[in-house]
Amino acid sequence: MxxxxxxxxxxxxxxxxxxxxxxxxRKRSVIRFSSLSGIKMINxxxxxxxxxxxxxxxxxxxxxxxxxxxxxxxxxxEREYETKGIDIVLALDISGSMLAEDFKPINRMAVAKEEAKKFVKTRENDRIGLIVFARKGYTQCPLTLDYQILNQLIDDIEIGLIKDGTAIGLGIATAVNRLRDSTAKSKVIVLLTDGENNAGNIDPITAAELAKSFGIKIYTVLIGKGGLVPFPIEDPIFGKRYVQAEVKIDETTLKRIADITDGRHFAATDPEALARAYKQISQLETSEVKVKEYxxxxxxxxxxxxxxxxxxxxxxxxxxxxxxxxx
Incomplete structure (x- = not known):
């Protein structure tokens, strides 16, 4: 321009x-010559x-x-335009049970991280944040449009960063805290866990009611299944080997959380099912967000x-x- x-x-x-x-x-100036014979030959x-x-x-x-x-x-x-976007917080369970390797050939945590990054790639102009929880909940990444940084922080997630446990209610509350001041028409939490609430001082249903009061939808995703699942352990003599360990799930509570907040519940017992769940969540409604460029x-x-x-x-x-x- x-x-x-x-x-x-x-x-x-x-x-x-x-x-x-x-x-x-102006009057033209002239010069008088006694004779023009001297300049006749000038061309x-x-x-x-x-x-x-x-x-x-x-x-x-x-x-x-x-x-x-x-x-x-x-x-x-020099332009000012409006794009459509929503505010999303990914709440990821990083308790020890996410090391279960029933999602062959890798564990639940690796699959969850990979599908979360794929989900981020499907979004445009949405602010996305990331919180992780085990016995406590922490913000791994605030709401951002910088998807490259967000994906790097997803890669950085490791089990053991937080003391073990599954505080689902505290995880929801941490995500709500990131969304409560949002002015977006649609605010969403994608809660991914593989167990039941066994830690924290906030009940998951109470946390869901809190989310509802702020107009936040919660999409719950149960990854894996309950019962005996294979866990890797490092044996000082025989090296890496697997043991069967019991994992308890509470799908009923996850469904109630989704119902209370007008969200949806998904169960993913394999990588393909988890990918389908994220794909459906990716079809969420959008809201107008004004984007300014300097x-x-x-x-x-x-x-x-x-x-x-x-x-x-x-x-x-x-x-x-x-x-x-x-x-």
Whole structure:
């Protein structure tokens, strides 16, 4: 985009017609010769043509300089538009049970992280945050549009960062705290866990009611199944081996959480089912969000000023040398 910062300076061009009228009123100077025999043989251009050319050259230089005074500028990225987006917080269970390797050939945690990153890639113009919870809940990433940083922080998640346990209610409350001041029309928590609430001082149903009071939907995802599941252990003698351990789940509570907040519940017992769950969640409603872009201005006056000065100097030089008029 191109514009002039000071277009009022173009009024200076009004000097041109005034100058033209003044030139027309000037009396032409003549030189008397006792005889024309000495200059008859000179093959010179018409004096009137020379005068016209020099006048046009001077006017062109003047116009270029005035254009420079008007400060032409190139405007880059000057626009304001509205896009559709929602605010989403991913709440991820990182308790020890997420190490279960019933999602062969990798464990639940690895699958959950991979599908979370795929989910992020499907979103555009949505602010997405990340909280993790075990015995306590922590914010891994506040709401952001920088998906590259978000995916890096998802990769950084490790089991054992928080003391073991499954505080579902505390995880929901931590996510609500990130969304409560949001002005987005749609606010969503995607809660992914593989167990039952066994830690924290906030009941999951109470946390769901809190989310509802802030207009937040919760989509619950149960990853894996209950009962005996294989867990890897490091044996100092035999190396890595697997043991069967009991995992308790509470799908009823997860369904109630989704119902209370007008969300939905999904059960994923394999990677494909988890991918389908995220795909359905990705089809959420969207709301209008105004996005502003700052404008940058690049001065272009030198493209007119320098040629104008050079042409003016050329005109002055020609007028006082080759096309010098005798008095």
């Amino acid at each position: 191109f514009h002039f910062h000071s277009p009022v300076n173009f009024l200076i061009l009004l000097i041109i017609p005034v100058w033209y009228l003044w030139v027309q009123k 010179a251009p018409s004096p009137s043509a020379i005068r016209w050319f020099m006048q046009m050259l001077r006017l062109f230089a003047f116009a270029l300089v005035v254009t420079a005074f008007a400060r032409p500028q190139a405007v880059e990225a 404008s940058s201005f690049r001065e272009l006056y030198h493209l007119f000023l320098i040629p104008g000065i050079l042409i003016l100097l050329c005109e002055i030089m020609l007028t006082n040398t080759i096309f010098l008029k005798l008095p």
